[in-house]
Amino acid sequence: MSSQIEPTDALLTIENLNVVYHAATRVHAVKNVSLTIRRGEILGLAGESGCGKSTLAYGINQLLKPPAAIESGAVTFHDSSGSDIDILALSGEKLRSYRWDKTSMVFQGAMNSLNPVLSLYDQIDDVLTTHRPGMKRAERRERIRHLVELVGVSADRIKAYPHELSGGMRQRVMIAMALALNPQLMIMDEPTTALDVVVQREILGEIQRLRDEFGFAVIFITHDLPMLLEISDRIAVMLAGEIVELATAEEIYADAAHPYTRKLLKSFPSLTGARGDFIRTGESINSSTTTAGVL
Numbered sequence: 652m653s654s655q656i657e658p659t660d661a662l663l664t665i666e667n668l669n670v671v672y673h674a675a676t677r678v679h680a681v682k683n684v685s686l687t688i689r690r691g692e693i694l695g696l697a698g699e700s701g702c703g704k705s706t707l708a709y710g711i712n713q714l715l716k717p718p719a720a721i722e723s724g725a726v727t728f729h730d731s732s733g734s735d736i737d738i739l740a741l742s743g744e745k746l747r748s749y750r751w752d753k754t755s756m757v758f759q760g761a762m763n764s765l766n767p768v769l770s771l772y773d774q775i776d777d778v779l780t781t782h783r784p785g786m787k788r789a790e791r792r793e794r795i796r797h798l799v800e801l802v803g804v805s806a807d808r809i810k811a812y813p814h815e816l817s818g819g820m821r822q823r824v825m826i827a828m829a830l831a832l833n834p835q836l837m838i839m840d841e842p843t844t845a846l847d848v849v850v851q852r853e854i855l856g857e858i859q860r861l862r863d864e865f866g867f868a869v870i871f872i873t874h875d876l877p878m879l880l881e882i883s884d885r886i887a888v889m890l891a892g893e894i895v896e897l898a899t900a901e902e903i904y905a906d907a908a909h910p911y912t913r914k915l916l917k918s919f920p921s922l923t924g925a926r927g928d929f930i931r932t933g934e935s936i937n938s939s940t941t942t943a944g945v946l
């Protein structure tokens with residue numbers, strides 16, 4: 652549970668958000684959710700499959716499509732410039748630029764959504780040419796090399812195509828793209844689920860290190876509560892569309908208040924080891940950061 656940053660002020664405020672799917676049967680997927688994301692924090696969003704985590708994440712970034720509809724609520728981004736942005740009122744170009752500039756997303760299975768016919772270089776270059784039209788070619792080249800190195804991919808691989816890379820490397824490239832415009836918030840929806848445990852931990856270490864270096868906030872979504880206990884500053888637990896508990900990772904681990912949180916904790920029997928470490932790989936993530944970046 653590393654955090655050199657003391658997150659104090661609000662970056663994103665969600666107020667009484669309600670999202671409904673108007674499908675064959677009406678599904679009230681997000682119920683009256685209110686939540687504040689603090690600048691620079693890693694906020695874990697936990698809960699079993701179907702509880703509404705992705706719907707909430709997509710909703711706060713205005714990425715939901717019919718039959719989903721935001722029925723009510725407000726989402727406000729408190730920009731570092733001092734101005735507040737009413738996200739649900741954004742549309743068109745303003746919404747597109749908000750999404751990459753202020754908030755970026757790494758989706759579930761995103762590593763498979765890289766364009767197979769473009770090199771890594773060209774995919775990252777695409778983000779920069781679209782959103783930073785004033786940037787010169789040489790500046791973009793420099794930025795792309797820097798970005799891939801930041802996420803632990805050697806710059807001499809940037810001309811490679813997605814199929815030439817391992818899943819872990821592809822996911823690192825997705826994170827590099829998400830970092831491209833220096834966002835203040837990164838939403839990560841199960842970013843490591845498809846990866847094996849060792850690679851998963853390296854990438855988690857990388858995310859923490861980057862957060863410490865750049866100070867962006869992260870909403871990290873997964874059903875894997877032990878993973879969240881290790882990397883999050885605070886954890887929100889979702890059950891049937893509602894946030895039923897919000898506390899620091901330490902509080903959740905030591906003294907979860909809600910019976911559902913306790914049930915979730917119990918459903919991971921290998922949570923604690925003899926040394927009190929989380930023993931998914933036998934050591935705590937903080938002690939594994941030295942190996943982060945090794946592929």
Ligand SMILES: Nc1ncnc2c1ncn2[C@@H]1O[C@H](COP(=O)(O)OP(=O)(O)OP(=O)(O)O)[C@@H](O)[C@H]1O
Binds near residue numbers: 680705707719
């Ligand atoms: N397109 C859709 N049409 C109807 N209902 C949907 C649709 N997408 C999601 N839902 C329902 O909304 C609820 C929340 O789903 P959501 O995908 O947000 O949950 P989740 O917690 O992210 O699950 P997972 O971890 O499996 O991704 C579920 O009951 C789901 O069945």
